[in-house]
Amino acid sequence: MAALLRRARPGTMARGGAGSPAAILIMLAAALVFPLLEGANVAVMGIATEGLTYGLVTLALNLLMGYGGQVSIGHGGLLAVGAYTTAILATRFALPFIVVLALAGAVTGVAGLLLGLPAGRLRSHYLAVATLGFGVAVPQIALNLGSLTGGFTGLIVPAEQLGSITLGNPVPLYYLALCILVASVLAVRSILSSPTGRRFMAVRDSEDTAPAMGINVGRTKVILFTTSAFFCGLAGYVFALNNAIVEPGSFSFSLSLFFFAAVIVGGMGSVGGSLLGAVLLVIVQHQAVSLGGYSEAILGVAVAVVLLAVPGGLAAVPRRLRGLVAGARLRHPATAGAASLREEPPGPPSPTGAPREG
Amino acid sequence: MLQIEDLSLSFGGVQAVDALSLTVPDGIITALIGPNGAGKTSVLNVINGFSRPQQGRVLHDGLDLLSLPPYRIIQRGITRSFQNVALFGGLSVIDNLIVGFDHRSQAGIMRDLVRTRAVRAHERTARRRAQEVLEFLGITAIARRRADELALGERKLVDLGRALVPHPTLVLLDEPAAGLAEAQKAWLSQVLSRIPGEFGAAVLVIDHDMRLVLGVSNRVAVMDFGRKIAEGTPNEVRTDPVVVSAYLGGGSAGAAHGH
Numbered sequence: 377m378a379a380l381l382r383r384a385r386p387g388t389m390a391r392g393g394a395g396s397p398a399a400i401l402i403m404l405a406a407a408l409v410f411p412l413l414e415g416a417n418v419a420v421m422g423i424a425t426e427g428l429t430y431g432l433v434t435l436a437l438n439l440l441m442g443y444g445g446q447v448s449i450g451h452g453g454l455l456a457v458g459a460y461t462t463a464i465l466a467t468r469f470a471l472p473f474i475v476v477l478a479l480a481g482a483v484t485g486v487a488g489l490l491l492g493l494p495a496g497r498l499r500s501h502y503l504a505v506a507t508l509g510f511g512v513a514v515p516q517i518a519l520n521l522g523s524l525t526g527g528f529t530g531l532i533v534p535a536e537q538l539g540s541i542t543l544g545n546p547v548p549l550y551y552l553a554l555c556i557l558v559a560s561v562l563a564v565r566s567i568l569s570s571p572t573g574r575r576f577m578a579v580r581d582s583e584d585t586a587p588a589m590g591i592n593v594g595r596t597k598v599i600l601f602t603t604s605a606f607f608c609g610l611a612g613y614v615f616a617l618n619n620a621i622v623e624p625g626s627f628s629f630s631l632s633l634f635f636f637a638a639v640i641v642g643g644m645g646s647v648g649g650s651l652l653g654a655v656l657l658v659i660v661q662h663q664a665v666s667l668g669g670y671s672e673a674i675l676g677v678a679v680a681v682v683l684l685a686v687p688g689g690l691a692a693v694p695r696r697l698r699g700l701v702a703g704a705r706l707r708h709p710a711t712a713g714a715a716s717l718r719e720e721p722p723g724p725p726s727p728t729g730a731p732r733e734g
Numbered sequence: 735m736l737q738i739e740d741l742s743l744s745f746g747g748v749q750a751v752d753a754l755s756l757t758v759p760d761g762i763i764t765a766l767i768g769p770n771g772a773g774k775t776s777v778l779n780v781i782n783g784f785s786r787p788q789q790g791r792v793l794h795d796g797l798d799l800l801s802l803p804p805y806r807i808i809q810r811g812i813t814r815s816f817q818n819v820a821l822f823g824g825l826s827v828i829d830n831l832i833v834g835f836d837h838r839s840q841a842g843i844m845r846d847l848v849r850t851r852a853v854r855a856h857e858r859t860a861r862r863r864a865q866e867v868l869e870f871l872g873i874t875a876i877a878r879r880r881a882d883e884l885a886l887g888e889r890k891l892v893d894l895g896r897a898l899v900p901h902p903t904l905v906l907l908d909e910p911a912a913g914l915a916e917a918q919k920a921w922l923s924q925v926l927s928r929i930p931g932e933f934g935a936a937v938l939v940i941d942h943d944m945r946l947v948l949g950v951s952n953r954v955a956v957m958d959f960g961r962k963i964a965e966g967t968p969n970e971v972r973t974d975p976v977v978v979s980a981y982l983g984g985g986s987a988g989a990a991h992g993h
Binding site for chain 2: 577
C-alpha cells in the first residue's frame, strides 16, 4: 500500500486546481445556494449535510495523510468518538450547542492523541494496521458500554435549540455544518502555512532527516493525529444531529474505507480535493444503494482507477488538462517556439551552471 | 568549539569510528577526508545525535552533545547537510530553508492557528532570512519551485542553504560537491570559503574532491578505517606519506594530486 500511495504525490500548498481560492469560492457559493433549491426535500438535505460532514472528516484525514504523510484507515472510529460524545452529552445534560461541539472536538482530539502515541514509532502499513484496529474497536467498545452508549440500539440524539432555531431541522443543520466546515478549512489552511504545518510536511517528506532541522518527529506526529481527530470530532457532532441516532452499526469498517478512498480520489495534499472527493463519493454511494454490498467494491475500484489514471486525484485534473493543452501546443509547429519559452522556468544564475536532469 | 574525544562507534562487527579525537575550531573550515568507508559520515551522525557511540565524548562549548536527542542539536547552533540531499520534496525551496529556522518559534499549534503577532513576526523574519541565504547562494530565482522538481546542482545548494538559514555556529556538510559538474564545484568552493566570514560559522566538511576540500579548508583531518591517520594544514596533509599511501592503497588517486 505504501508503494501505491507513493504514486499519489501530495501537493505543497494549493496551487491551482481544486485547491485554488477561486475553486473554493465557487464551491462555497454553490453550497450556500443549495438549500434554496432543495431545502424542502428532507432526504436530499440529509444527504447534503452528510456530504459536508464526510467532507470535513476527509479534510481531517487528508491533513494526516496528504500533509503529514501518515496513514489511517480508522478515521470512522474518530467520527464515532465525536458522535457518541455528542449523543451522550446531549441526552444527559442541557449544554449550549457550542459547548457540546467543542467537547466533541476535544474528546475526539484526546482519542487521536492516544492513537498518535504509537504512530510515533510505527510506519506505513504497520500504522495502517494499528489505525484499522482502532476503527474496528470503537464501535465494539460502544456496543459493550451499554450503560453509557445505549449498546446495540444506540442513543437517540435530542434536537438542540439555538434560540428559536431547531438545529436538528435539515436546513439549519446544513448551514451549521457548512459553517463548521468553512471554519475548519480556514483553520487547516492557517496551520499548513505556519511552522506547525511545515513540520507536518517535513516529516512527510523526510522523516529520517527532519530531526536535523530541529523537528521532534514523535511529538509532531502526536500533534498531527490530535489535530486531525479534533476535526473528526466536530464532524461527529454534525453526524449525530444529522442521523438523529448514534449506534454502533453506523461506524462499520467500510466508513473508514470511504474516508481513505475520498482522500485518494480527491487528491492527497489538497484541501479542496478532499471536499470534492467526499461529495463525489457520497453521491456515488447513494446512487449505488440499490447495488447492496457492491458499494465497497465501488470504493476500491475508484481508488485503483484514480491511482492509475490521475495519481493526483480530482485536485490534479485541471493541472493535467493544462499540461495536455501545453503539450499539444508544443507539438504544433506554429506555436512551438512560444510554448517552449513559457515552459522554461527562469533557471538559477549561471555560476551554478546546473545541468537540468531529465 | 567542538571537541571529539576518544570516539568509537561500531555497527555489529564493523568498527566505523575507532578512538577518534578531533577538534573543530570556531570560525574556520575543517575538512574531514578519507577513502570510502573511512567512517566520515559516521562522525557527523554522532555529532548530530543520529548514531550513539559505544565510547567517547562530543563536547560543544563544554556541553556533551551525546546527552541531547537529535532534534535538540540545532538549538546548539549545529546544522548539517546530507550526502543524499534529503530535501523536503513537496515543499517549496523557501519553505525548505525556513523549516530549520522554525525551531526558534516558541508558538504551538494553537498560536500558529490563530496567527498571533509573534507567529506573524516569526514568519516575516524567517522569510527575510531565507531570502538572504538564497541571495548568498545565487539561487533566488528558484525560491518558489518545489524541491523535488530541482536539478541536482540546485538541490545541493538548497541543502546547503537549509544548513545556513538557522544562524548556525557550526555547519556539518556531508559531500556538498558530490555529483556536481566542474563549473558548479567552482561556485560551491567560492560559497563555502565565504561561510566563516559572512555567517560567523565554523564548517566541518566531508568530501571526496581533494582539490575542492584542500582549496577551501584551513585544517584537514584524514581518516582511514575509522582512525585519524593525519591532521594538519592542507599543505601538510597533501605531502604526508601516510595519507598518500592510504589513498593509493584505497584505490583513489585523489591524494596523489600535488606530488
